[in-house]
Each structure stands twice: as structure tokens, then as C-alpha cells.
Amino acid sequence: MARRKPFRWHIAVFLAPAVLVYTAIMIVPLFGTLNLSLFNAAEQGRVFVGLRNFATLFGDPRWSASFWNALGNNAWFFLVHMLVQNPVGVALAALLSSPRLRGAAFYRTAIFIPTILSFVIVGFVWKLILSPIWGIAPGMLDAVGLKSLFAPWLGREGTALTTLALISVWQFVGIPMMLIYAALLTIPDEVIEAAEMDGVTGWSQFWKIKLPLILPSIGIISVLTFVGNFNAFDLIYVTQGALAGPNFSTDILGTFLYRTFFGFQLQIGDPHMGATIATAMFAIILLGVCFYLFAIQRRLRRYQF
Amino acid sequence: MSQARRSVSRSLAAHAVLLLYTVIALFPVFVVVINSFKSRRAIFADPLAVPTAGTFDLIGYRTVLAQGDFLLYFQNSLIVTVASLFFVLLFGAMAAFALSEYRFRGNMLMGLYLALGIMIPIRLGTVAILQLMVASGLVNTLTALVLVYTAQGLPLAVFILSEFMRGVSDDLKNAGRIDGLSEYTIFFRLVLPLVRPAMATVAVFTMIPIWNDLWFPLILAPSEATKTITLGSQVFIGQFVTNWNAVLAALSLAILPVLVLYLIFSRQLIRGITAGAVK
Numbered sequence: 296m297a298r299r300k301p302f303r304w305h306i307a308v309f310l311a312p313a314v315l316v317y318t319a320i321m322i323v324p325l326f327g328t329l330n331l332s333l334f335n336a337a338e339q340g341r342v343f344v345g346l347r348n349f350a351t352l353f354g355d356p357r358w359s360a361s362f363w364n365a366l367g368n369n370a371w372f373f374l375v376h377m378l379v380q381n382p383v384g385v386a387l388a389a390l391l392s393s394p395r396l397r398g399a400a401f402y403r404t405a406i407f408i409p410t411i412l413s414f415v416i417v418g419f420v421w422k423l424i425l426s427p428i429w430g431i432a433p434g435m436l437d438a439v440g441l442k443s444l445f446a447p448w449l450g451r452e453g454t455a456l457t458t459l460a461l462i463s464v465w466q467f468v469g470i471p472m473m474l475i476y477a478a479l480l481t482i483p484d485e486v487i488e489a490a491e492m493d494g495v496t497g498w499s500q501f502w503k504i505k506l507p508l509i510l511p512s513i514g515i516i517s518v519l520t521f522v523g524n525f526n527a528f529d530l531i532y533v534t535q536g537a538l539a540g541p542n543f544s545t546d547i548l549g550t551f552l553y554r555t556f557f558g559f560q561l562q563i564g565d566p567h568m569g570a571t572i573a574t575a576m577f578a579i580i581l582l583g584v585c586f587y588l589f590a591i592q593r594r595l596r597r598y599q600f
Numbered sequence: 601m602s603q604a605r606r607s608v609s610r611s612l613a614a615h616a617v618l619l620l621y622t623v624i625a626l627f628p629v630f631v632v633v634i635n636s637f638k639s640r641r642a643i644f645a646d647p648l649a650v651p652t653a654g655t656f657d658l659i660g661y662r663t664v665l666a667q668g669d670f671l672l673y674f675q676n677s678l679i680v681t682v683a684s685l686f687f688v689l690l691f692g693a694m695a696a697f698a699l700s701e702y703r704f705r706g707n708m709l710m711g712l713y714l715a716l717g718i719m720i721p722i723r724l725g726t727v728a729i730l731q732l733m734v735a736s737g738l739v740n741t742l743t744a745l746v747l748v749y750t751a752q753g754l755p756l757a758v759f760i761l762s763e764f765m766r767g768v769s770d771d772l773k774n775a776g777r778i779d780g781l782s783e784y785t786i787f788f789r790l791v792l793p794l795v796r797p798a799m800a801t802v803a804v805f806t807m808i809p810i811w812n813d814l815w816f817p818l819i820l821a822p823s824e825a826t827k828t829i830t831l832g833s834q835v836f837i838g839q840f841v842t843n844w845n846a847v848l849a850a851l852s853l854a855i856l857p858v859l860v861l862y863l864i865f866s867r868q869l870i871r872g873i874t875a876g877a878v879k
Contacts, residue, residue, distance in 0.1 A: 307785040308697050310710065312697035313754050316687070320729065320751035321717055327728030387621060390614045398615075404866045405622040408629065411862045413812035413835045416851050420628040429629065430646050466626070473869075497610070518719070526721040529814045533834060549723075556727055557819065570727045577724045584719045 333572035348571040366549040367457055372547055373524040375460035384471025389501055392479040407469035414529035420460045422534055425449055452544040459545055463530055471516045478512035518587040525580055548576050636848035643844055660849030673832035680742050681810050684749035688806050689799055692757030700765040717755030733820055740823040748816050749782050755804040762799035800868035811858055815845050829854055
């Protein structure tokens, strides 16, 4: 009889717990949420409404104004991270990996510390520091004669979002730094030695030799930043509250989802519109990830060893 | 000669920049911790001064430990984090072993399926997760949080651990098979001890987001008995916003545990990143 290959039970036993938990708590609810966005609450339970929730989200002036505001803010939030966090992270990693640098482990640990702190701590600490009442920031600016520059940055519509983005950059700069540092360490010594033989040293060595080699890591960091930023919620929630003040100027998709799904003050929670927003976020993140995989990752392959 | 001098000045410049950034990174933490040990008046009079004999005061810590249910929150966080971490490491390692050790139909596909969760945040499924938890009566239990965090941690754990398990020598495992060990014994007795460094890396990466998460405790377990320390200190800050001593002490207490764990594991962390995640 066909006893060529007995069923290997141990493979199933090894895989089952992880696959079951992951499927039940992550994948099924993810699709459940996507599915929920196609329904609406009605008197006799819920009714299928097709894409009408999306029409409301994008078409109804009240909803669409909030949505585009949150999306625009989110894009700016992401842009600040790309323009500040990642270049600073790469620069720090480049300095850290310079040969025979003493105390590299100390710097690495210290600079990574903000990353391990919770948003509650980070948000509150920066609120205190920037507060005009306690006055650490104005006091320090005064000490260098720049007190006129101080303003309640978190309280003004024009500056609140950028300030929050910079706080988030401060917190997470350790991640690109660590990943790039690790990537720089894996560059073979022969490559560096060959560059030195050819007289390529210092900054030009970084730009011409190392940077092209770490581009794949920068790509991964960019997509991680993208996913993280378009899924952010906590920092805005703990500093500005669920209403993302002043006047919604710091509202991003995460806080918009929370308010819609859960309800806040005058607003009643609506799981169906919440699911619709979550689906929109899912689509945005998926687009970003696919763009990275197909447009960027493939082109970067040839730089790898 | 000139080359040597140039390299000295370059290394001085590197130190200067790194030191400056270290100060920027640590400054806010420093401000909170020193002020948590000061009397109320000293906090306002000179926020940047270190506490002296005259300004030293533990009133903040006394208030926090007396008023808030801080110890309960702490315990909740600890239970949730440790339990999730245990399941992520155990289930993750088992799945990683199956994926890296055996060739079977759908191996690649299963790997991709499990890796999907690295890129797609579990938060997007919140609406349905809440419905699921309500339906199964798990709302406001720590079990709900443990389940969610286990699911959240598994993709990265499987990804990193299978990368490491490919590096474990086949000869060792085959020797075990010849000696008649079962596949389970090979996994638990031979392979698991060898990938312990990778487990530490995964533990750090898994633990920090769980300990610090605000979203799921807020939605799945906001009751007084199940609050985690992150949610608890968020509420605490809201209630006691005028009691600065207490707030600063609460923040210092909340920083402490992660900081200690991070300092213990930081060496493992960089080794893990170098060997596994970025290739």
C-alpha cells in the first residue's frame, strides 16, 4: 500500500499552537474588521450596505473633512520621521561604527533608552519640559539668550503636530541607529580595506562605499517607519487627549479610529465606521508595504553580498 | 604624523557629537528622576538642580504607594508580560523549528503566512478582536491581553528564531536521531538550549511593546482590577495632575523596571540584530 510517507505528526504539533493563536486572534479579526466595514447597524441587527460606509467616509463633508485632516497630518508626521529620524539615526550609527571608538557600547545603550520608555512617560515628560509654567525649556533658551524663540509649541495649532513628531523622533531614533549599526558591522573588512587602498577614506568612504551597502537596511527602516507612523496613536493620545487638540490639528488616523470606534464625549462609538477607518488604514499600509516590496526591494537586491 | 593627528581630531569630533546626543537622549529622564526626589517648592524653584540635603523629599513616593493601586497595576503588567513572553517564546520556537527543520508541502507558504503579521499591525483588527472577546466573555480579563500579545509577538519571533535555527548543526540533531531520541526531545533538549541567545533577543523585542502598550489595555481591560501599569499611570497622571511630587514619582517608578531589564539584555540585543533580523 502507499506507505511511502507516513504523516509526520510532530510537524503539526510543533506548528499548531502558533498557527492557531495567530490565526484566531490576528488574521480572523483582521478579516472580520474588513468585513464589518461592509455592514451598518440597523433596528433588526445589522444590514449589508456594501461600500456605502466608504462613500460616507470620503463623501459626507463631516466625515471626509476629519479623514483628510487625519491623513494629511499623518503624512506630515511620517515625513518628519523620514527627514529627521532616519538621517540622524544613520549618522549616529556611522559615528558609532567608526573603528577603535571607545565607549561605543555606552553611547549605544544610552541613545536607545528613550525607545524603551512608554508613551505615557515620554508624552508627559515632554509636556512638562515644554510647559511655559514649569519653564525648563524657556529657562534653558534664556540661558543662551534665545528666550524670544520660546512659544507654547504643543498648544499652538501651527506647531503642535511638528513638535509631537519631533518628540516621537527623539524617542525612536534608537531603532534606525541600531539596525544601521548592525548593517555597518556586517560589511566585510576586505571591502573597507580595498577602499582604503584606493585612498577612499572618511566621509567619501561613507558616501561611496558604505551607504550603497546599507541601502537595503535603510529600505527596511523606511517601511517600518511607515507602518509604525500610520498606526500611531499613543503619543498623541497621552499628550493631547482623544480629541487631538488644539482643534484637531494633531489628529492622525490612529486617534481618529479610536474616537470613531470607541466614542468620545459628544460622539457615540460606531463599530462599523470604526471598521471602515481601520480598513482604510489597512489599505494605506498595504499599499506602502507593496510599494516597498515591488518597487524598492527588488532594485536594492543587487547591492547585497 | 599628520594622518595620526587627523584621526585623533576626528575621533574627538565623533565623541563630541555622540556625547551631545547622549545628553539629549537622557536629559528628560534625568529631569524626571531628580525632581521626583525633591520637595514641592524645590521642583518649581530650580527644576534642573540635583536634590540636596535641604530639598530631598520622598513625599511623592509615599503618596504614590499609598494612594494609587500601583502595586496591583504593577502585578497585572508583570503577569501579562511574563505570560505573553512565555507563550511567544515557546510557540514561536516550536513553529520556527518546524519551519526550519522539516521539508514539507506548504513550508514556504506557512512561513510567509506567519511573517505577514510583521508588516500588518494587529491593531487594525481591534474592532473584531473586541467583539470576539465580548463574545467569549474575556473582556476585562488579563487572559484577553495575553492572547492578543501572544498573537502580536509570534510573527517576529518565528522569523528571527527560524533564522537562528537554520544555523544549528545538522550532525548534532542526526546523532540524536540515531540514538533514538524523539523529535520532541531533540527540540527541547538539543536545539532550545543552543538558541538561547536568540531567545533573549526575541524576548527584548517582544517585551518592550507589551509592557508599554496603552491601546489594548484601554480597550480590552480598562477595569480597575485589570489595569496595567501603563494605563494606570496614564489615569493617575490625569487625576493627580496638580500633585507634581506624586506624578514625578509615579513616572520614575514606571521607568525603572524596563530600564533594568534593558540594561541586562542590551548586549544580547545587538548580537541578535547583527545575526538575525538584518541580512
